Amino acid sequence: MWNLNTEGKGACVDVLSRELARRAAERTLSKDEKSRYSRHLLLPEVGGEGQRKLRSARVLIIGAGGLGSPVALYLAAAGVGTLGLADFDRVEASNLQRQIIHGHADVGRPKVDSARERIEGLDPGVTVTVHPVNVTGENALDLIEQYDVVVDGSDNFATRYLVNDCCVLLNKPNVHGSVFRFEGQASVFYAPHGPCYRCLFPEPPPPGHMPNCAEGGVLGVLPGQIGLIQATETIKLILGVGRTLVGRLLMFDALGMGFEELKIGKWRDCPACGASPTITEPIDYQVFCGGDAAAEALAPDEHLSVTALKELRDQGVDHVLVDVRSPGEADICRIAGSRLIPQRKLAEAVGDWPRDRLLVVHCRSGVRSAESVVALKEMGFTRARSLDGGILAWLAAYDDEQPAY
Numbered sequence: 001m002w003n004l005n006t007e008g009k010g011a012c013v014d015v016l017s018r019e020l021a022r023r024a025a026e027r028t029l030s031k032d033e034k035s036r037y038s039r040h041l042l043l044p045e046v047g048g049e050g051q052r053k054l055r056s057a058r059v060l061i062i063g064a065g066g067l068g069s070p071v072a073l074y075l076a077a078a079g080v081g082t083l084g085l086a087d088f089d090r091v092e093a094s095n096l097q098r099q100i101i102h103g104h105a106d107v108g109r110p111k112v113d114s115a116r117e118r119i120e121g122l123d124p125g126v127t128v129t130v131h132p133v134n135v136t137g138e139n140a141l142d143l144i145e146q147y148d149v150v151v152d153g154s155d156n157f158a159t160r161y162l163v164n165d166c167c168v169l170l171n172k173p174n175v176h177g178s179v180f181r182f183e184g185q186a187s188v189f190y191a192p193h194g195p196c197y198r199c200l201f202p203e204p205p206p207p208g209h210m211p212n213c214a215e216g217g218v219l220g221v222l223p224g225q226i227g228l229i230q231a232t233e234t235i236k237l238i239l240g241v242g243r244t245l246v247g248r249l250l251m252f253d254a255l256g257m258g259f260e261e262l263k264i265g266k267w268r269d270c271p272a273c274g275a276s277p278t279i280t281e282p283i284d285y286q287v288f289c290g291g292d293a294a295a296e297a298l299a300p301d302e303h304l305s306v307t308a309l310k311e312l313r314d315q316g317v318d319h320v321l322v323d324v325r326s327p328g329e330a331d332i333c334r335i336a337g338s339r340l341i342p343q344r345k346l347a348e349a350v351g352d353w354p355r356d357r358l359l360v361v362h363c364r365s366g367v368r369s370a371e372s373v374v375a376l377k378e379m380g381f382t383r384a385r386s387l388d389g390g391i392l393a394w395l396a397a398y399d400d401e402q403p404a405y
Helices: 015-025 031-036 046-058 068-076 109-120 140-145 157-170 222-239 293-297 306-317 327-332 343-349 367-378 390-398
Strands: 058-062 082-086 127-131 149-152 176-178 183-189 248-253 258-263 319-321 361-363 384-388
Touching: 015 176, 031 327, 046 068, 046 222, 046 367, 046 390, 068 082, 068 109, 068 222, 082 109, 127 258, 140 157, 149 157, 149 222, 157 176, 157 384, 183 222, 222 248, 306 390, 327 384, 361 367, 367 384
Parallel strands: 058 082, 058 149, 082 127, 149 176, 319 361, 361 384
Antiparallel strands: 176 183, 183 248, 248 258
C-alpha cells in the first residue's frame, strides 16, 4: 500500500483501496482491453489487478477547462472506467489556447458535451457521466458521494473550499491543482490521512483580491503540466502505489522550469478536519466567499448600466470613463474614449482631479471597478460610478466587432 501520512513513514490501507480491490476482483479484462492496456499490464506495479482497479474506479472531474482537459484525456486513456464531468460553462474561443479537450467546432457548446464526445472517441469503453451544473452547497455532497476520487480543476477559491469541505465530510481524496500566469501547484488533500485544503489556506482571500486567468492570463501549456500531475496522483491513489502528494504541496515555475516542495502539516484547529470541526455541512460557496463585497457596498446610484453610459455619451454629458484593467487587457479590446489607469495606479493618477467630477469606472466584468469606486469614495470623489458588467457587457450590447475575453 502507498504512503499516506505526512512524515513519509509506514503504510496505510484505507477504505478506498479495499473497495477498489473488491470491485477489481469481480471483473475481468476483455481481449480488447488487454491489448489496449498492454503497456500497463507489463508494469508490476499495475498488472492485471491494477488495470481492473482502474477500470472499476469512478472519478469526478470538477471543471472541464484548462486543468480538467488533460486530466480527463489521460484518465480515459489510462482506462479509468467511469469519469464524471461537472461544468456549467460553454466553450469559448478564448478557451482553446489551453483547454485542449475542446476544438474550434465546439465553440458555443456545453463543455461537458464537448468533453464527453472527445473522451468517447478516445476510448468508447469509458462511461462518461456529465453534470452540466454549477457546483453549489445544495448539490455538492450528492455529486461527490457518487465517486471514489475527486479531481478539483476549478478556477475559483469559492469552489475549492466547497469541494474541500465536502471531501472531508465524505472522506474522499481531493486531488488539487491550480494555475496562474506562469506558476502552478498541485497536492492531494485526504483528511483521514493528512491535511485538507483549509489546513494550508484557512480562509479564502476577499472577493476580487486575486485575479483569475481571464484577468491575469495563463501560459497555455501550464494547465497541461499541472493537470498531468493531477492525473498521475489520481492513478496512484486508485492503484495504491507510490508516494502521493498527501501532506506536500508541489509548486511549479514554468519560467524557471523548476519545482519546489512545501510540507503541509495537519492543523489541529482546522474548522473542517481538525479535532473539533465546526464545518459540518456544505456552505454555499457564493455566500461563504462573501459574494462581490465591493459591489454590495455601493449605493444603487453608484452603479451605472451600459445603457445609462450609452445615454451619457450620446447626450454629451461631461464625464471621464476610467478603464482600470491592465495594459494587456486593453490591447484586446477598449471602449473608445476611455482613459487607461490600471487599478494599482489609480490613487496616484487621480490625486489632483476635482472631487466632484463624474467618473465612470469600468474593468472586465465589474469587480475591480466596484473596488475602485469604493477607493475613490474614500478619497473624496462624490460622483464615482461603477459600470455594471464591465466591458464585456458593453461589447455584448454595443460593439460586437471587438473580441471578448
